Amino acid sequence: MINQVYRLTAPGIIDVACTVPDIRNSVILRPLYMSICKADQRYYQGNRSKEALKAKLPMALIHECVAKVEFDATGTYKPGDIVVPVPNTPTQDDDVIAENYRLSSYFCSSGHDGFLRDYIDIDPGRLVKVPEGVDLKIASFAELISVAVHAVSRFENTAHSRRNSIGVWGDGNVGFITALVLRMIYPDSDLYVFGTVYEKLAYFSFANGRYHVDSIPDGLMVDHAFECVGGEASRYAIAQIIDHINPEGAIGLMGVSESPVGINTRMVLEKGLKLFGSSRSGVADFQRTVDLLAGHPKALAYLENLVGEVIPVRTIADIHKAFASDISRSFGKTVIKWEK
């Protein structure tokens, strides 16, 4: 079968290319809704190093997607099943290292084609079924939710058992989702969110406290914390976390920064802190994500706040429109309704 793939060939330029997937041993999906990630936007805008752009383009963007099964030669899924495809693809087994950290794994829309395609051909083992009742626009960014779920799962294995209070630094999409996942998993912990924009902090109404980073109450301390800021500002966020975390706390680092970030190691040592990095996710995280969503209808209502503009895409010009709309969005996700 000839499949159309819509590739970024250079920043701001998208062109159709054709591939020939083998329908005899894979599941054929039709994308329904997709969501633009900041990583996609960085490629689209050309905000990556020349070397990275040269190495990774041309490639189709988008790794957040919900899709319908059209055909499955393996017999694992039925036509019409709604699934989320896992963009991480392991090529080697490893009993110790998680699939999303293996150097041998590859990732859609990072050196390999993402999901901007007529059809997605994928191994049935890289799919997770979406439970009934989950809004497909929310399911379109299940991958991003799974990244937060993965970080919290790592936290569970890393942090000491006192989890009376947890802080989330960052009032953007990742901060919102991470805080919401923590709320679902730790309903009895005090959850505090720290950000810089009052309007965005207002969305975190499920938290026990929301604070501007310039006016944190004296003596407010957390047992553990998540940094969801990224970029240059992550330096200040990490410094503030170290000031407001109790001894032996765990700090989850989730913000992506293009430049090295300075850390107050003296206080990390003095407080005996654990810093752990977390990136992307694997099949198990996707499964836990859909299970969590199915069991927490209230969380789904909060996630609806994240659905920003929904842009129907029938042409390549519509793809550009979606990226242009996304770049001006300060909060929420740009969702593509795939009609191309």
Add this chain to the structure above:
Amino acid sequence: MVFAAIFAGGIGSRMGNINTPKQYLELGGKPVIIHTVEKFFVNERVDEIIILCPKPWIAHTKALVESNLPDGKKINVIEGGATRNGTLENAVDFIEKNYETDDDTIIITHDAVRPFLTHRIINENIDAAVEYGASDTVIPATDTIVESMDGKIISSIPERKCMYQGQTPQTFRLKLLESVLASLTDDEKEILTDACKIFTIKNKPVYMVDGEVFNIKITYPYDMKVANTLLKGKEDDD
């Protein structure tokens, strides 16, 4: 039910006597016709596929289908007609003889030599046929169309913004198609080679589905070169 009828040439030439028809040439490691059939094969809304080809090519086509496609959907290979209308009639007759049909039965007709069609084009054809009774796939004309009645002098130049180039699929409610075909005289059958044109002349609406510039018909060796260029780079992915 939704049937896809793939028109794989009305020529009666025997294999080996002339150049291989384009639909049987290899493109990206597979015959063109297989790429085309696969696009209907994976589409959830298409129930069965009928390939209509010249009699001498039936066994070869069946062998290609068997060796390239997995189980999952029935594919019938039958003889086409001497003309495009004849092939269309054979498809309609085959469906009527072998299946229960009703007013909701849909037939999508498509050229085997257009392997670049998309999921959207197929689905919008089905939707349009359900709503309007018939649909044609078109793209806006980019060149100015010039009409000449004698082949020497221009008789008219229609306004370009009203001109479109026809592609396939063409899709119909089966029962409506049958009634329109039955209303044709033998003379009309000779002249009216395009099913959508028949609908138009009989004052039946034909909805225009947006095609794609790349939904090309592989007719000439040049087209094969274009098709291969469209596939360039595939080795990076699969």
